[in-house]
Amino acid sequence: EEQLVQSGAEVRKPGESLKISCKGSGYSFTSYWIAWVRQMPGKGLEWMGIIWPGDSETTYSPSFQGDVTISADKSVSTAYLQWSSLKASDTAMYYCVRLSGSNWFDPWGQGTLVTVSS
Amino acid sequence: DIQMTQSPSSLSASVGDRVTITCRASQDISNYLAWYQQRPGKVPKLLIYAASTLQSGVSSRFSGTGSGTDFTLTISSLQPEDVATYYCQKHNSAPFTFGPGTKVDIK
DSSP states (O other), rough: OEEEEEEEEEEOOOOOOOOEEEEEEESGGGGGEEEEEEEETTTOOEEEEEEEETTTTTEETTTBBBTBBEEEEETTEEEEEESSSSSSSGEEEEEEEETTTTEEEEEEEOOEEEOOOO | OOOEEEEEEEEOOOOTEEEEEEEESSSSSSSEEEEEEEEETTTOOOETTTTEEEEOOOOOTTEEEEEEEEEEEEESSSOGOOOOOEEEESSSSSOOBBOEEEEEOOO
């Protein structure tokens, strides 16, 4: 079964750093783009950026460029999303998802809830 | 960048009703349009890609039409399990912009 499994929920204080993960299995991890999607509480889906795990080429949404870093380690079939200094406004559910076919989003990870609060 | 809009933002219909949701792109995206269903508290699920191709395992109650800038998602006979928010998304190239969503519930 092709799937993405994300790391568990995190609680951090403003200003702290964080790195969450997304492990792919059941398919060739280096042959598909991986995207990250944010969903703030009660809000819609926002595309953050994509990475090609084969060579770590990345493209960011202008809305998120400079605020987060997307990376991947192909040796462990895992993509990452990280923050160097969290803000309360980073509180959200974060999904990783594979781009399939002509770049539709499927399958999705189960989501990682990030809570930033003092 | 191309903007995606949806209408209505929410709707309430009876079980068995035919429901139609509209998505509009600010520029021509050919047929590179996907629809996702997100049930309350759940992970988004791909329903349709390439505007009209039903994802494997998705109920045939769902159908999609359109090309260029105007697209529709139709639920032929609304069922209780269809209560969800539905998002359209352009999938031709980055940025992979989502529409704002349409919340569907049962009257």
